[in-house]
Amino acid sequence: MRVGLLPTDRGGSYRFVIMLLAILGILVSALPVVVVTIMSFSAAETSGFPPESYSLRWYGEVARLFTNEDSSSAQSVVDSTVTSLVVALIVMVISTGVCIPLAYALARGERRVREGMELLFTLPLVFPLVMLGIAFLLIAESLKLELGIWRIAIPHIALVLPFVLRNCLSAMNGISVELEEAAISLGASPMRAIWDVVIPLMKAGILAGLIFALIISFNEFTITFFMYTIDVSTLPIWMYSRTVSSLDPSTLALSVFIIAADVLLIVLVDKLIAGKGNLF
Amino acid sequence: MSTTTLSKGQALAFAAPAFIAILPFLVACVYILRFSLSAEQGVIEGISIRAYQELMTPFFGRSVWLTLKLAFIATVIVMFMAVPLAFLLTSLRGSFARRLLTVTILLPLILNLLVQAYGWILLLGPSGALNTLLKSLGLIERPLFLLFNETGVLLGLVQTSLPLAVFPIVSAVRGISKEHLEAASSLGASNWRILRDVSLPLLRPALVGAASIVFAFNASAFAIPLLLGGRRVQMMGVAIRDMISPLFNWSGAAAAGMILILLTLFVLVVSAWLVRVTTVKTKG
Numbered sequence: 001m002r003v004g005l006l007p008t009d010r011g012g013s014y015r016f017v018i019m020l021l022a023i024l025g026i027l028v029s030a031l032p033v034v035v036v037t038i039m040s041f042s043a044a045e046t047s048g049f050p051p052e053s054y055s056l057r058w059y060g061e062v063a064r065l066f067t068n069e070d071s072s073s074a075q076s077v078v079d080s081t082v083t084s085l086v087v088a089l090i091v092m093v094i095s096t097g098v099c100i101p102l103a104y105a106l107a108r109g110e111r112r113v114r115e116g117m118e119l120l121f122t123l124p125l126v127f128p129l130v131m132l133g134i135a136f137l138l139i140a141e142s143l144k145l146e147l148g149i150w151r152i153a154i155p156h157i158a159l160v161l162p163f164v165l166r167n168c169l170s171a172m173n174g175i176s177v178e179l180e181e182a183a184i185s186l187g188a189s190p191m192r193a194i195w196d197v198v199i200p201l202m203k204a205g206i207l208a209g210l211i212f213a214l215i216i217s218f219n220e221f222t223i224t225f226f227m228y229t230i231d232v233s234t235l236p237i238w239m240y241s242r243t244v245s246s247l248d249p250s251t252l253a254l255s256v257f258i259i260a261a262d263v264l265l266i267v268l269v270d271k272l273i274a275g276k277g278n279l280f
Numbered sequence: 281m282s283t284t285t286l287s288k289g290q291a292l293a294f295a296a297p298a299f300i301a302i303l304p305f306l307v308a309c310v311y312i313l314r315f316s317l318s319a320e321q322g323v324i325e326g327i328s329i330r331a332y333q334e335l336m337t338p339f340f341g342r343s344v345w346l347t348l349k350l351a352f353i354a355t356v357i358v359m360f361m362a363v364p365l366a367f368l369l370t371s372l373r374g375s376f377a378r379r380l381l382t383v384t385i386l387l388p389l390i391l392n393l394l395v396q397a398y399g400w401i402l403l404l405g406p407s408g409a410l411n412t413l414l415k416s417l418g419l420i421e422r423p424l425f426l427l428f429n430e431t432g433v434l435l436g437l438v439q440t441s442l443p444l445a446v447f448p449i450v451s452a453v454r455g456i457s458k459e460h461l462e463a464a465s466s467l468g469a470s471n472w473r474i475l476r477d478v479s480l481p482l483l484r485p486a487l488v489g490a491a492s493i494v495f496a497f498n499a500s501a502f503a504i505p506l507l508l509g510g511r512r513v514q515m516m517g518v519a520i521r522d523m524i525s526p527l528f529n530w531s532g533a534a535a536a537g538m539i540l541i542l543l544t545l546f547v548l549v550v551s552a553w554l555v556r557v558t559t560v561k562t563k564g
Contacts, residue, residue, distance in 0.1 A: 014471035032402075036402065048407040102295050102297070128500030222393075236393075263387065266387065
């Protein structure tokens with residue numbers, strides 16, 4: 001007989017209650033996304049559920065939004081999407097670029113220093129997002145900084161650092177010092193040993209960090225909500241300004257693309273760090 | 281060990297880029313603190329606690345109370361669903377089923393919050409899925425108002441913070457040795473008894489930690505109350521934003537923000553202390 005937290009046999013009321021609560025949790029997690037996906041295929045203008053008939057008209061609408069350059073709107077969906085992607089790219093490159101050497105130094109350094117630094121770099125995670133947005137806005141406004149796209153990129157970098165560092169650190173954990181020493185004893189310089197031995201071994205963790213940075217930056221709403229300007233705004237802000245008064249079905253079709261991209265990226269991260277460490 | 285141990289200078293050089301990257305964040309923290317102590321509303325000028333004194337209004341008090349209440353209720357609901365979900369996730373054998381469930385639970389935390397708000401609006405609106413279902417079942421005659429009030433906000437908070445609880449509990453569940461459960465079972469304990477006397481006590485540190493993170497996350501929520509609560513659900517995040525956007529009361533917003541930060545930090549520190557105390561107990 002298998003003994004576990006979720007018994008398969010002689011479950012009785014226990015198994016029933018556990019399964020019921022778990023299913024409730026799954027419904028709460030999944031239903032909003034499922035409903036958005038179903039409604040994006042609706043043929044009607046209204047948001048009544050279920051849709052009376054199905055069509056791809058809202059997907060056509062999205063395609064039109066992306067191809068017809070609408071000069072009347074201050075910020076088109078194309079501009080916001082490009083800004084979103086450029087910001088995400090900057091955030092990925094910088095956050096990963098600074099976290100790899102830090103992770104190396106922490107893994108090879110003293111334990112006490114490491115714990116303190118990990119704590120410091122976890123701070124952006126527990127700091128209320130709304131305050132992060134307001135604080136960065138306060139600085140940019142009161143110092144009259146002309147930052148362009150960095151207005152959004154700098155706060156995003158701070159936001160993703162905890163995730164990227166954690167992935168790089170757990171990648172470093174599995175790499176023993178002996179491998180480097182072997183390379184050095186064979187005549188490699190210490191930097192060469194890092195570049196040719198350590199970095200390739202960290203690859204999965206680095207990739208996971210890059211994807212985390214991409215997902216978080218691309219989906220970020222709260223901080224950007226405070227930092228965006230007429231010239232620099234991202235896709236979530238465009239969606240917000242379009243739906244602030246009423247729900248527009250073409251944004252639902254756009255949402256489905258975002259959902260699909262996110263699911264793909266999560267599966268990728270999950271595969272990369274399978275068996276080692278956790279998603280959080 | 282000698283050749284690859286970093287010298288202090290090397291370690292510093294390796295850490296320097298990351299420091300530069302996190303510096304704006306640290307400056308922002310200091311800036312908020314300084315602004316909250318400003319004597320003027322719009323600029324940093326002198327030192328006073330006027331901004332804090334001006335927050336002592338019934339309006340802000342109600343906002344703090346609402347924030348604590350909603351965050352607490354959401355945390356309780358989340359914990360009741362997170363533990364069963366963690367049990368389910370760890371008992372799944374197939375890697376496809378496990379991956380599907382992982383993605384389903386994790387997605388709400390990272391997916392663009394607007395998309396999720398759309399989902400809740402479509403689900404809970406007057407002509408939405410839930411009202412249509414209840415009406416066709418004959419349970420209600422007129423649509424229930426679930427949106428732009430506390431119910432809608434609560435559901436949104438539960439959904440977005442659920443993954444923060446599930447995944448730490450999953451790793452704790454993986455750490456429970458089968459022998460404990462088998463011993464209890466072979467001694468004739470029922471499943472409920474095993475849950476109460478063996479599993480939950482072993483999971484207690486993880487449960488306390490998860491609950492505190494969920495609470496802190498929900499107390500500082502902004503987008504969910506903004507999108508699902510409208511003007512009527514003034515959680516602290518939204519109230520702080522209103523101080524800036526129509527009112528230009530920067531120092532007031534900074535002071536209210538400091539209170540929010542201290543509140544969440546307090547919960548996290550107390551729970552970290554609780555985790556330490558309970559861990560020592562189970563070991564001894």
